[in-house]
Amino acid sequence: MEIPVFKCKNADDVMKAVKDYNVSFIQYWFMDILGTLKSFQITPKELEASFEEGMGFDGSSILGFCRIDESDMVAMPDPTTFQICSWRPTERPVARMFCDIVNPDGTPYVGDSRYCLKRVLAKAAQKGYTFYAGPELEFFLFADEKGTQILDQGGYFDAPPLDLGNNIRRDIIFALESMGIAIEYSHHEVAPSQHEIDMRYAEGLKMADTVMTYRVVVKEMARKHGCYATFMPKPIFGENGSGMHVHQSLFKKGKNVFYDANDKYHLSADGKSYIAGILKHAPEFACVTNQWVNSYKRLVPGYEAPVYVAWARRNRSALVRVPMYKPGKEAATRMELRCPDPAANPYLAFAVMLAAGLKGMEEGYKLAEPIEADIFHMDEKTLKKNKITSLPGSLLEAAQVMKKSALVKETLGEHIFTKLYENKMAEWDRYRIQVTDYELERYLPLM
Structure with missing residues (x-):
C-alpha cells in the first residue's frame, strides 16, 4: 500500500485522511524540556473530539513541566503535522501529529518547548x-x-x-x-x-x-x-x-x-x-x-x-x-x-x-x-x-x-x-x- 505525503490544513483534512487510509491509531507527539519525545495514541473515534477539546494528561510526570498540584495539561493536535509513520506496517497504518501543550483554560503552557520557539x-x-x-x-x-x-x-x-x-x-x-x-x-x-x-x-x-x-x-x-x-x-x-x-x-x-x-x-x-x-x-x-x-x-x-x-x-x-x-x-x-x-x-x-x-x-x-x-x-x-x-x-x-x-x-x-x-x-x-x-x-x- 503506497502512502502519500499529506498536506493537511485543518481537522477535516485529517479526519478524511484517517478514513481514506484506514488508519488504526494516531500518535500524539510532544516533548519535555530536554527534547525527549513523549507520545500517546488515540483511536480514530476520539479524533474529532480531540481537535475540539484536546487530550488531557498528567503534566507532573513530564520532566520540566509542572508540580503535582497543577498537573492537568492538555495536548492540542496540530493538523498540519499529520503524517503516516513510515516505519510502521501499512496494512493498518499508524499516523502521528505534533501537539501544542495548553492549560485547562486553553492558554499556552509556558513549559512547552514548541510554544517557546x-x-x-x-x-x-x-x-x-x-x-x-x-x-x-x-x-x-x-x-x-x-x-x-x-x-x-x-x-x-x-x-x-x-x-x-x-x-x-x-x-x-x-x-x-x-x-x-x-x-x-x-x-x-x-x-x-x-x-x-x-x-x-x-x-x-x-x-x-x-x-x-x-x-x-x-x-x-x-x-x-x-x-x-x-x-x-x-x-x-x-x-x-x-x-x-x-x-x-x-x-x-x-x-x-x-x-x-x-x-x-x-x-x-x-x-x-x-x-x-x-x-x-x-x-x-x-x-x-x-x-x-x-x-x-x-x-x-x-x-x-x-x-x-x-x-x-x-x-x-x-x-x-x-x-x-x-x-x-x-x-x-x-x-x-x-x-x-x-x-x-x-x-x-x-x-x-x-x-x-x-x-x-x-x-x-x-x-x-x-x-x-x-x-x-x-x-x-x-x-x-x-x-x-x-x-x-x-x-x-x-x-x-x-x-x-x-x-x-x-x-x-x-x-x-x-x-x-x-x-x-x-x-x-x-x-x-x-x-x-x-x-x-x-x-x-x-x-
Missing part, C-alpha cells in the same frame, strides 16, 4: 522576517545499545565496502521522504560507523518538528537492520563526535536579508549583526545547544569541533562559518553555527539562536573580520591578539554562564529557564561523583 518566531514575524534552518545531524551506528561496537572502518565520504551503512542510510532516506521530508544528500562521516543525512532547509517550526521526526526514523530504521543508532555527541574516545551544524537565514518579502551584492563578503549589515549576535551570546546559550555532560567531550580542539568564538568563510575551526557565495545563488546566503549537537532540544536550540541573532540586529552589533587561519594551532598570545574567546569547557561552566544570561532567560521564559538550569546542575552533580574507568586504570596502580 513559536514566541521567538512571532517576534521575528512582527519585523517581517521568516526564519529558515537547515540542520545537519550526524549519528553513529553501533551493534547494539550496550556498547560502541562499530559496524565499519569507513571515513569521510568513503564508499562501500568501507562504508557498510549505505543500505541503512538509503532506507532511512526513503522513510523520511515518505513523510514529506526533503533530503539533499547523505554520506559516511569522518569517524568509523558515523553517518550524516542532510535535510533541505525549512521554516523554523517545521524544521524543529522535522528534527524530532528524523531522530525517530533514524533509530527505527537502524533497529529494523538489527543495529542501534545514537545521537550521543561523543560516544568514542579519540574519534570525532557528532554535531548538528545549523544553517540559518532570514527572509523578508521573499528576499534574503543576509545578502548584499556590494559587500566583499556578500553579507548585508543585518547579516553581519545577526552573526555578531550569535557570536556574542553563544557562550550564554551553549547550555541549550549542548546540554549534556557528554557534549563537552566533543567540544575540544582537534576533532573538527568548533570551540573558538570567531567566524570564517572556509575555516571549519571557527564557531560560525559563512559558506562562500556562488553567483546566482543569492537565496543561499546563510550562516552556519557549528557548535550544536544532535542531542539538543531543537525547539529551544532554534529559539536561542534566533533570539541572539535578532538581538544583534536590533542593537547593531559590529562583526569583526573573519579568521581564516587554523585557530586550533594558535597559541594563547595569538588568540588574545585576535580577541578570540572560547565556549564553556564543561556542562557546569555552561550552566553557570547561562544562569547569568538575560537573553536566554527572556527567550526561554522563567519556567523553562529555571527547570533547565536545575536539571543541568543535577546532572552535573550525578556525573562528578562517578568513579570512571580512567581513574581506576590511572590511579589504582599508583595509590
Whole structure:
C-alpha cells in the first residue's frame, strides 16, 4: 500500500485522511524540556473530539513541566503535522501529529518547548522576517545499545565496502521522504560507523518538528537492520563526535536579508549583526545547544569541533562559518553555527539562536573580520591578539554562564529557564561523583 505525503490544513483534512487510509491509531507527539519525545495514541473515534477539546494528561510526570498540584495539561493536535509513520506496517497504518501543550483554560503552557520557539518566531514575524534552518545531524551506528561496537572502518565520504551503512542510510532516506521530508544528500562521516543525512532547509517550526521526526526514523530504521543508532555527541574516545551544524537565514518579502551584492563578503549589515549576535551570546546559550555532560567531550580542539568564538568563510575551526557565495545563488546566503549537537532540544536550540541573532540586529552589533587561519594551532598570545574567546569547557561552566544570561532567560521564559538550569546542575552533580574507568586504570596502580 503506497502512502502519500499529506498536506493537511485543518481537522477535516485529517479526519478524511484517517478514513481514506484506514488508519488504526494516531500518535500524539510532544516533548519535555530536554527534547525527549513523549507520545500517546488515540483511536480514530476520539479524533474529532480531540481537535475540539484536546487530550488531557498528567503534566507532573513530564520532566520540566509542572508540580503535582497543577498537573492537568492538555495536548492540542496540530493538523498540519499529520503524517503516516513510515516505519510502521501499512496494512493498518499508524499516523502521528505534533501537539501544542495548553492549560485547562486553553492558554499556552509556558513549559512547552514548541510554544517557546513559536514566541521567538512571532517576534521575528512582527519585523517581517521568516526564519529558515537547515540542520545537519550526524549519528553513529553501533551493534547494539550496550556498547560502541562499530559496524565499519569507513571515513569521510568513503564508499562501500568501507562504508557498510549505505543500505541503512538509503532506507532511512526513503522513510523520511515518505513523510514529506526533503533530503539533499547523505554520506559516511569522518569517524568509523558515523553517518550524516542532510535535510533541505525549512521554516523554523517545521524544521524543529522535522528534527524530532528524523531522530525517530533514524533509530527505527537502524533497529529494523538489527543495529542501534545514537545521537550521543561523543560516544568514542579519540574519534570525532557528532554535531548538528545549523544553517540559518532570514527572509523578508521573499528576499534574503543576509545578502548584499556590494559587500566583499556578500553579507548585508543585518547579516553581519545577526552573526555578531550569535557570536556574542553563544557562550550564554551553549547550555541549550549542548546540554549534556557528554557534549563537552566533543567540544575540544582537534576533532573538527568548533570551540573558538570567531567566524570564517572556509575555516571549519571557527564557531560560525559563512559558506562562500556562488553567483546566482543569492537565496543561499546563510550562516552556519557549528557548535550544536544532535542531542539538543531543537525547539529551544532554534529559539536561542534566533533570539541572539535578532538581538544583534536590533542593537547593531559590529562583526569583526573573519579568521581564516587554523585557530586550533594558535597559541594563547595569538588568540588574545585576535580577541578570540572560547565556549564553556564543561556542562557546569555552561550552566553557570547561562544562569547569568538575560537573553536566554527572556527567550526561554522563567519556567523553562529555571527547570533547565536545575536539571543541568543535577546532572552535573550525578556525573562528578562517578568513579570512571580512567581513574581506576590511572590511579589504582599508583595509590
